[in-house]
Amino acid sequence: MRDVIDRSSDLRSAIEASGYYPDVVADGVFAAVAGEPVEAHLVHHEPTLDERDEVVRHVTVLVLTPSRLIVAHTDEHAADEVLPAPYTSTSTEAVALSAIVTVAVTRMVANPASYAGKRVPAPGANEVVLSLGWNGVSRIDLEPAGCGDPECDADHGYTGMVGPGDFSIRVSAAAEGPDAVAQLLTFAGALSARTGR
Numbered sequence: 001m002r003d004v005i006d007r008s009s010d011l012r013s014a015i016e017a018s019g020y021y022p023d024v025v026a027d028g029v030f031a032a033v034a035g036e037p038v039e040a041h042l043v044h045h046e047p048t049l050d051e052r053d054e055v056v057r058h059v060t061v062l063v064l065t066p067s068r069l070i071v072a073h074t075d076e077h078a079a080d081e082v083l084p085a086p087y088t089s090t091s092t093e094a095v096a097l098s099a100i101v102t103v104a105v106t107r108m109v110a111n112p113a114s115y116a117g118k119r120v121p122a123p124g125a126n127e128v129v130l131s132l133g134w135n136g137v138s139r140i141d142l143e144p145a146g147c148g149d150p151e152c153d154a155d156h157g158y159t160g161m162v163g164p165g166d167f168s169i170r171v172s173a174a175a176e177g178p179d180a181v182a183q184l185l186t187f188a189g190a191l192s193a194r195t196g197r
Contacts, residue, residue, distance in 0.1 A: 068095060104129075
């Protein structure tokens with residue numbers, strides 16, 4: 001049995017530092033953690049623009065425990081016909097580490113000739129995408145099928161691919177800073193090490 005250092009207080013501090021409804025986010029996250037020790041975590045706060053060009057904030061929290069990966073996502077919503085006041089919605093998913101079949105990390109590095117094996121945060125990766133698969137969701141990418149005859153106007157149906165679509169997160173040094181990229185790489189490394197056993 002290995003020793004586990006519980007980083008729950010570090011997770012709570014990171015949630016508070018995000019400034020995004022920390023009590024609401026922490027309540028949802030720690031309910032899903034259900035008292036397990038926190039081995040590693042990532043808090044990613046990302047404001048976006050909606051179709052009315054209004055800023056909409058959301059936060060994604062990833063938590064690695066000894067047995068599970070917790071994926072928590074909290075969105076903010078304007079008042080609507082469902083609720084007459086602004087509100088948040090938090091969804092959590094707990095995935096057994098044994099169920100995770102894919103931990104894919106894509107790193108984008110600007111000026112790779114000057115990289116020379118240096119580590120993050122400088123110069124390091126400029127952008128990182130972490131994609132995880134546990135076969136809970138599949139994504140289907142379809143496009144019209146065709147044939148090699150440029151004169152053919154027959155309907156050839158569709159062709160496409162089925163791929164894992166469980167979870168993906170992107171962090172950019174330009175948008176979130178090099179420390180955020182380094183944090184994602186650290187989390188990805190910890191998760192990869194735990195799911196590779």
